[in-house]
Amino acid sequence: MDTTVWIILAVAVLVVVVVGLVLARRSRRGAGEVGPGDAQTGGEIPAFPPSTGEPADPGAIDGVVITHPHGAIQKPENVASRLVRLRARLARSGALGQALLAVLGRDHLDEAAWEELEETLLQADLGIDPTTRILTELRTRIRVDGTKDPAQVRSILRELLLAEVDPTMDRTLHTQRHVLGGSAEDPDSVVYFPATFLMVGVNGTGKTTTAGKLARLLVAEDKTVLLGAADTFRAAAADQLQTWGERVGVDVVRSDREGADPASVAHDAVLRGARDGVDVVIVDTAGRLQNKSGLMDELGKITRVVTKRAPVAESLLVLDATTGQNGLRQARVFAEVAQLTGIVLTKLDGSAKGGIVVAVQRELGIPVKLVGLGEGPDDLAPFDPETFVDALLG
């Protein structure tokens, strides 16, 4: 054969190889699989085992494993019945309303009475500005209306408290999957990516518990969920999350060793979620506050790897309602290092500090979206301003 034939043959072979590679890559993408190089930490995605019901599969990259639920699966309580149940709990624990209304019901409201009211609102962690605003307006309205009627006074107070809680804020949890590609005319071609939720906050505020409770809340709303245990600092956190997952039939991506790279676990969780086509991936983080730059580095790295394909849907700051000013200081630090979209206020049960809702929203300019009202598995509910204020007023 002469040289020209050899060249033609070589070019033909090259074309066949290139076309083959391109087609293979496209068909993987079409199935929602994420290809090598998409991940910052891992390159080729480890082959996750099928859902066999076995608890764990050691040996994936960086020790990241997935656990599948086994045993009886519980049905979480629906949202409407939670709200009714938890409203009663909040009303019992606060007693703010009773204290206020007891003073306002007196025959004569002298300066000492107004100071008492101020003290009560400040003790509930409402903050100085909202307290001053509410009392100034209340004083004016009582004088102008010339009213002493307890029902009317209560209604004015309700209106003023509600305005401070701000019912106009958008408290929706963004659980819609992202559409990465494909055509609306051909639904099979559409490639989805899960909505990713990051749970951030200092240790002990209830992040892991809230991640587990949130998974239940979403399952109750017929969403499919995957949990990512990126709090690798505390080994028990992953076990805790696994227990939560097992109860409601939710898979957990975790590391099989303490101190593994949290970003690696977060990354594998979102890719696994994409591959399984789940609606929401909830990533629990450690967020130790040793220093701001360490926290910033860790959260920054996690955010970078999980936003490689789509933005984070919710970055939720978990805050312990009983920690007052200290909690507000923590909130400020997290707001500086993470693009927060909402606040979860935990431990509102048994706390007379309901005013923190107002203070923290004002401080950060983002809404409280969820409240934790107990240690029970379904003691988490969407935050509803009217229910909250009614419960505060007893």
Ligand SMILES: Nc1nc2c(ncn2[C@@H]2O[C@H](COP(=O)(O)OP(=O)(O)OP(=O)(O)O)[C@@H](O)[C@H]2O)c(=O)[nH]1
């Ligand atoms: N009463 C009450 N306790 C809660 C609530 N939420 C969480 N807790 C409790 O708070 C404690 C700490 O919760 P965790 O979820 O372990 O806290 P964490 O922020 O994940 O802590 P680290 O993993 O150490 O960062 C646990 O005992 C929870 O049961 C709540 O709404 N009410």
